[in-house]
Amino acid sequence: MPPALSRRHVIADDIRNKISTGQIKDGERLPSEAQLASGYAVSTATLRSALAVLHGEGLVEKIHGKGNFVRYPLRRITYIGGGRAPRREPSAASELTVSVRTTRLQAHGQLIGLLGVSAKSPLTELLCLSHQGKSPHSLARIYVPRDLSPTDLPTESHCYEGVEAKLAELRPPLAEVQERVCARPPTPEEATTLRISSAMAVLAITRVAADRTGRVVEAALLLLPGDRADALFTTHHMTHERTSGE
Incomplete structure (x- = not known):
């Protein structure tokens, strides 16, 4: 029994x-x-x-x-690996909004290593908190060198792609994007911000993007609660056909 x-x-x-x-x-x-x-x-x-x-x-x-x-049922979003911001399913397009808070700061602690800069280097932090209705949905902290920070970022957007597009206007072409994904409990501050249980696992994604010179042009710390997020990574394998003369 x-x-x-x-x-x-x-x-x-x-x-x-x-x-x-x-x-x-x-x-x-x-x-x-x-x-x-x-x-x-x-x-x-x-x-x-x-x-x-x-x-x-x-x-x-x-x-x-x-x-x-x-809780109101929250829409699931899919994080697309390879340097893209969190992408919603099309059916959720009209239901999520993203508030953006911009802060100027100096590189310190973890940011020094992530961006490969010296201490106190000028940076801009973009704190992006998405909502479905009145419920917090997911959280992203994006850091860029001050000279690559747009001055006309909206304080509210209907998608992360709008924020990403503004950043891309000043950013040189990307040559490499590294993403580290782990599942962990939220910190007390994260649990309070997202109004989730401290027992709920979150997907914590650290994304670092560099240009062709090797300079890190963006570091993002993304937090996606496990009850409303998936991560998708696709690898394309190149095949080479042999010619008859080989």
């Missing part, structure tokens, strides 16, 4: 079923934790443990000072 489910999983299953059957609607606030604990006849600690299961699945989010809410 299969092992009996723990009380927290029984509660999580019940709430999950109410969400899937529409008894609790997308965006609806759940009863308070005290009310839920009383209704399920468990301690507050057990109830919070059950909610943590749902937080980890991305079904429920906790908004500080407001309570627990059923």
